[in-house]
Amino acid sequence: MPRYALMVEYDGAPFHGWQRQADGLPSVQQVIEEAAAHLNAGVVPVVGAAGRTDAGVHAEAQVAELDLEADYAPERVREALNFHTRPHPVSILRAARAPEDWSARFACxxxxxxxxxxxxxxxxxxxxxxxxxxxxxxxxxxxxxxxxxxxxxxxxxxxxxxxxxxxxxxxxxxxxxxxxxxxxxxxxxxxxxxxxxxxxxxxxxxxxxxxxxxxxxxxxxxxxxxxxxxxxxxxxxxxxxxxxxxxxxxxxxx
Amino acid sequence: MPRYALMVEYDGAPFHGWQRQADGLPSVQQVIEEAAAHLNAGVVPVVGAAGRTDAGVHAEAQVAELDLEADYAPERVREALNFHTRPHPVSILRAARAPEDWSARFACxxxxxxxxxxxxxxxxxxxxxxxxxxxxxxxxxxxxxxxxxxxxxxxxxxxxxxxxxxxxxxxxxxxxxxxxxxxxxxxxxxxxxxxxxxxxxxxxxxxxxxxxxxxxxxxxxxxxxxxxxxxxxxxxxxxxxxxxxxxxxxxxxx
Structure with missing residues (x-):
């Protein structure tokens, strides 16, 4: 499975932090994961981040990782995610192919x-x-x-x-x-x-x-x-x- | 009637511009005028501005003028207006006594x-x-x-x-x-x-x-x-x- 690195800007105000919430409250991770499912035959992937920011904390360039079933050009991943994360204040600034064992969190x-x-x-x-x-x-x-x-x-x-x-x-x-x-x-x-x-x-x-x-x-x-x-x-x-x-x-x- | 100059910061997003709207849609002028009524025995004064910004336009330091019936220290006017304009994104940065014939718009x-x-x-x-x-x-x-x-x-x-x-x-x-x-x-x-x-x-x-x-x-x-x-x-x-x-x-x- 190809792995991608994502550079993400977000306004933390409407979110209960980066991390997906057990009670379904909105999170940045959930917004990106659900957008990524559109690129992944509906399967929601897990997206990990370098910094699991708290509720209300913003990011100019958070880095996250994403595995997809299919092999897309990074430009395509970036554009598709920016389409599907609308209208949330989450924007994928850049994307890159990453090594299969790369971790946004542990490689940082x-x-x-x-x-x-x-x-x-x-x-x-x-x-x-x-x-x-x-x-x-x-x-x-x-x-x-x-x-x-x-x-x-x-x-x-x-x-x-x-x-x-x-x-x-x-x-x-x-x-x-x-x-x-x-x-x-x-x-x-x-x-x-x-x-x-x-x-x-x-x-x-x-x-x-x-x-x-x-x-x-x-x-x-x-x-x-x-x-x-x-x-x-x-x-x-x-x-x-x-x-x-x-x-x-x-x-x-x- | 004492005249005051106000220096005002606002986020234009929730407003239909500076100017009071005939149909009651929210405006910066209305927010300040209604706050000022609390200092003016309930009488809503007219507040004029140097720049009558359009809907969605922001201000870091708009200048406006305000007449009040009573003579308050400018600090008091600033603090009271900031209390009564809450929770709108309108903040009175500074206040000053102004000459009686002074106009925020025409003296600019x-x-x-x-x-x-x-x-x-x-x-x-x-x-x-x-x-x-x-x-x-x-x-x-x-x-x-x-x-x-x-x-x-x-x-x-x-x-x-x-x-x-x-x-x-x-x-x-x-x-x-x-x-x-x-x-x-x-x-x-x-x-x-x-x-x-x-x-x-x-x-x-x-x-x-x-x-x-x-x-x-x-x-x-x-x-x-x-x-x-x-x-x-x-x-x-x-x-x-x-x-x-x-x-x-x-x-x-x-």
Whole structure:
């Protein structure tokens, strides 16, 4: 069976996350799988992703894999999926043939996320559902400084969701940059892989530094404690966007 | 009666434009006027705007004026309007006291719009409703070159809507820049004032140059003809955003 890689953009707002829901609630995976069934003699294939994003989380370039019974050109797969995923806010940006043993999830050696805060008094109109609205002025430089102390390989138990199913909490944080752009504060985060809620817990904790409620050294002391109860709130999902997945072997995207 | 200036951000998608509709269809003006009635002993005031945007057109910083019976601090007006405009995607970014004879529309000496095209094969997911989706590759440099021939003071009859109510079609186009940013092509347009559909007609005409269907000199020859029938299509409203209104007298925004 030919395997395909898909690069997918989606607005997370109407979905209960990437993953297909047992109770039939709408998910990105279900939308793509049901579109793919049209290319697969009605048989619904399983579509796996590099990052199983939570409800409300967006993607600019999620990567997924798909097996089909028949051998189609990747252009054809991309076009057909974009036809059948309508009118959902899910768009297949690119497609590629992938090796038969390739996995969007397990072959991925780097994941990048952006978290966006709208940091102003009036509520968002144009960016509603795309940002976390934080009214109190944030010190992005202080957050950036605090973030640099979290880089490298650590036990991130303190920043892990209670529901996290990973075997261990050891992760290597490669990038955690915090920058201000006018009324927005953006976090750019990269690692080989993340724990469940890790990015949102890091953001929620750093925001307490940005508000001046905690010292710059506090997020690091939370990390060292390995105690989830010490970290800040989980930042809301709508500010988070899956930006990119990196693979050792390049794919021939069209 | 104290007069206030309001700077307003809105998502045009759910509205039949800025202007209050005789048939009661939702408009931005109505949302703000009804919110303002809460500050005005229930009396609904009239709110005028610098740019009466069409259905589906967005604003990052529309400017409007509002008269109230009572004298409130501008902060109070801004906060109260943001409370009462919920849950509509309309946000009062700033407010200011304005002179009694000041008009958001007639005192405005410069208006700036952005038009955004998503220029790629797959349909938009994250930018659905915010861009015109043009699949065929556009030559932004050719469009920019053609656009420069339209700058200055001209009779823009060829780029005016049939429904335009302006007394004459003489307008001075100060800026019409076309630039590519990855998969997007953006138009930045500035003038003291515009005719109805002028920006969208300019975009729709320049796109024919970008697609290679017409020479770079064509939009200028359309202008010189003063014949609306010769111009390209009216670009769809969802790609257009009102960016800014300029005034000779600075306002004391809060």
């Amino acid at each position: 050696i780097g994941r990048a996320y952006r978290y966006r805060i709208l940091n102003r008094r009036p509520r968002p109109a144009l960016e509603a559902g795309r940002v976390w609205h934080v009214q109190a002025r944030l010190d992005a430089d202080a957050m950036h400084e605090a973030a640099q102390m979290l880089l490298g390989k650590h036990d991130f138990s303190a920043y892990r969701a209670a529901s996290c199913q990973a075997k261990d909490a050891l992760r290597t944080l490669d990038r955690l940059d915090v920058s201000r752009y006018a009324d927005a504060v953006e976090f750019h985060v990269e690692a080989r892989s993340f724990l469940h809620h890790q990015v949102r817990n890091l953001v929620g904790t750093l925001v307490q530094v940005g508000q001046g409620k905690r010292p710059i050294t506090w997020p690091r002391s939370v990390l060292d404690s390995r105690d989830r109860a010490r970290a800040g709130q989980t930042a809301p999902p709508e500010g988070l966007t899956f930006l990119a997945a990196r693979y050792a072997e390049p794919l021939d995207w069209v | 000496i410069g208006r700036a719009y952005r038009y955004r095209i998503l220029n790629r094969r797959p349909r938009p997911a994250l930018e659905a409703g915010r861009v015109w989706h043009v699949q065929a590759r556009l030559d932004a440099d050719a469009m920019h070159e053609a656009a420069q021939m339209l700058l200055g003071k001209h009779d823009f009859s060829a780029y005016r809507a049939a429904s335009c109510q302006a007394k004459d079609a003489l307008r001075t186009l100060d800026r019409l820049d076309v630039s590519r940013y990855a998969d997007a092509v953006e138009f930045h347009v500035e003038a003291r004032s515009f005719l109805h559909h002028q920006v969208r007609n300019l975009v729709g005409t320049l796109v024919q140059v970008g697609q290679g269907k017409r020479p770079i000199t064509w939009p200028r020859s359309v202008l010189d003809s003063r014949d609306r029938a010769r111009a390209g299509q009216t670009a769809p409203p969802e790609g257009l955003t009102f960016l800014a209104a300029r005034y000779a007298e600075p306002l004391d925004w809060v």
